[in-house]
Amino acid sequence: MVEPLTLTLLGMDREEIAALVREAGEPGYRAKQIMDAVYRQRVETLAEISTLPQEFRERLAESGVLVGAARIEQKFVSVDGTVRYLIGFGDGQSVETVWMPEGDGGEAGDGSEAGVEAEGFVPSTSGAKAQFLEPDPDAGLEGLLHPPQHRGSKDRGTQKPWRASSGRSTICVSSQVGCAVDCQFCLTALLGVKRNLTAGEIVGQVCAVLKDQGVSPPEDRINLVFMGMGEPLLNYENFVKASRLLVEGVGIAERRMTVSTAGIVPRIREFGEEKIRPKLAISLNASNDELRTRVMPVNKKWTLEMLMAAAREFPLRTREWITFEYVLLGGVNDNPENAREVAELLRGLRCKVNLIALNPGPGIDFTTPSVERVALFQKILREAGIPAFVRRPRGRDIYAACGQLKRTVEVATLPESQLQTISPAPER
Numbered sequence: 001m002v003e004p005l006t007l008t009l010l011g012m013d014r015e016e017i018a019a020l021v022r023e024a025g026e027p028g029y030r031a032k033q034i035m036d037a038v039y040r041q042r043v044e045t046l047a048e049i050s051t052l053p054q055e056f057r058e059r060l061a062e063s064g065v066l067v068g069a070a071r072i073e074q075k076f077v078s079v080d081g082t083v084r085y086l087i088g089f090g091d092g093q094s095v096e097t098v099w100m101p102e103g104d105g106g107e108a109g110d111g112s113e114a115g116v117e118a119e120g121f122v123p124s125t126s127g128a129k130a131q132f133l134e135p136d137p138d139a140g141l142e143g144l145l146h147p148p149q150h151r152g153s154k155d156r157g158t159q160k161p162w163r164a165s166s167g168r169s170t171i172c173v174s175s176q177v178g179c180a181v182d183c184q185f186c187l188t189a190l191l192g193v194k195r196n197l198t199a200g201e202i203v204g205q206v207c208a209v210l211k212d213q214g215v216s217p218p219e220d221r222i223n224l225v226f227m228g229m230g231e232p233l234l235n236y237e238n239f240v241k242a243s244r245l246l247v248e249g250v251g252i253a254e255r256r257m258t259v260s261t262a263g264i265v266p267r268i269r270e271f272g273e274e275k276i277r278p279k280l281a282i283s284l285n286a287s288n289d290e291l292r293t294r295v296m297p298v299n300k301k302w303t304l305e306m307l308m309a310a311a312r313e314f315p316l317r318t319r320e321w322i323t324f325e326y327v328l329l330g331g332v333n334d335n336p337e338n339a340r341e342v343a344e345l346l347r348g349l350r351c352k353v354n355l356i357a358l359n360p361g362p363g364i365d366f367t368t369p370s371v372e373r374v375a376l377f378q379k380i381l382r383e384a385g386i387p388a389f390v391r392r393p394r395g396r397d398i399y400a401a402c403g404q405l406k407r408t409v410e411v412a413t414l415p416e417s418q419l420q421t422i423s424p425a426p427e428r
């Protein structure tokens with residue numbers, strides 16, 4: 001059977017929707033009505049766009065236009081409140097999207113100023129040493145010890161215990177189905193890359209999660225990180241278009257979004273020139289070329305020297321800094337000597353470092369270093385004047401933490417109450 005040609009509204013920008021409206025012979029203001037319905041109201045079907053005349057909706061449907069909303073196929077809820085969504089698309093492929101309520105405080109959520117403020121970090125704007133206000137040694141545990149429902153939240157009448165009430169929730173989105181980069185410590189790498197996501201599929205993840213959580217930016221302050229499955233800079237056009245749609249359509253501010261890259265150097269340079277762009281995070285993960293090539297084969301093509309040159313030349317905006325992520329692999333890259341090398345590499349850069357103790361997984365041949373070892377690494381960086389933070393793992397029990405996104409559906413240890421299967425709603 002030949003599939004009818006379809007066109008999804010989700011993924012179209014203002015100009016594209018305006019063109020569609022024009023071609024249909026409709027007045028110009030219909031474009032804004034469609035933009036609002038798709039990105040603000042987050043409708044799932046044309047029938048729900050009640051601002052449009054019935055006749056126009058029917059004509060759109062007849063010409064093969066769909067909303068193209070993403071479908072939540074499964075949902076896993078962690079004991080720490082993190083939710084991992086399995087989100088499916090029309091061709092049967094799926095990706096994972098993670099919701100981290102109440103601030104990141106976790107390793108993926110670097111887009112949050114809140115996480116930084118919580119630790120009293122004042123970024124240096126001049127390349128001089130960053131300042132630390134009284135760091136709270138227990139900040140990382142706070143969220144686990146006092147989950148938000150015990151903190152007198154300002155919930156507006158909903159029963160969702162983890163609802164974003166203080167505007168610090170973070171969504172972690174995927175950019176590809178699987179990943180081609182082959183980092184040796186990452187479970188997503190084991191999938192290989194199946195395909196790129198379209199801009200609509202990237203934004204669709206965000207819309208589906210916002211809707212499910214009953215939150216709406218900009219009233220609810222949502223941070224967003226492109227740190228799910230895939231390498232965003234290897235799906236460059238769609239990723240950039242998606243970030244524009246998230247700003248213009250969905251209403252998430254640029255400064256609340258961060259993209260993480262394994263180090264696709266030419267794309268980092270191109271990205272710096274974009275008018276609308278999220279903040280930049282770079283997965284460093286090793287302190288010298290030999291080590292980095294071993295754990296991240298992509299380093300053969302784009303060496304540390306090339307990567308650091310791109311980082312140094314990256315055009316930062318006012319009050320912006322680059323984040324470097326560093327996954328600590330026990331006995332491999334977590335020695336004091338490695339910390340000193342990292343400090344050398346980053347000297348003089350307006351940046352901060354997020355340390356992530358390895359999240360383990362089947363098929364991953366590395367170990368998680370001890371808390372003491374991680375703390376020593378952090379101490380060496382801080383003493384060298386580099387702001388360094390230890391990210392609290394989020395949702396490890398449901399395979400939602402960094403590097404664990406592998407579309408795992410058998411989470412054997414989960415009680416039934418934490419595993420919810422959603423039956424997909426048919427479009428229209």
Ligand code: SAH
Binds near residue numbers: 228262357358402
């Ligand atoms: N491909 C992009 C986006 C993924 S972000 C990138 O590499 O940056 C995911 C982050 O999790 C990266 O910083 C990555 O280094 C880190 N990560 C991967 N596997 C991990 C694991 N098993 N434990 C902890 N962090 C991991």
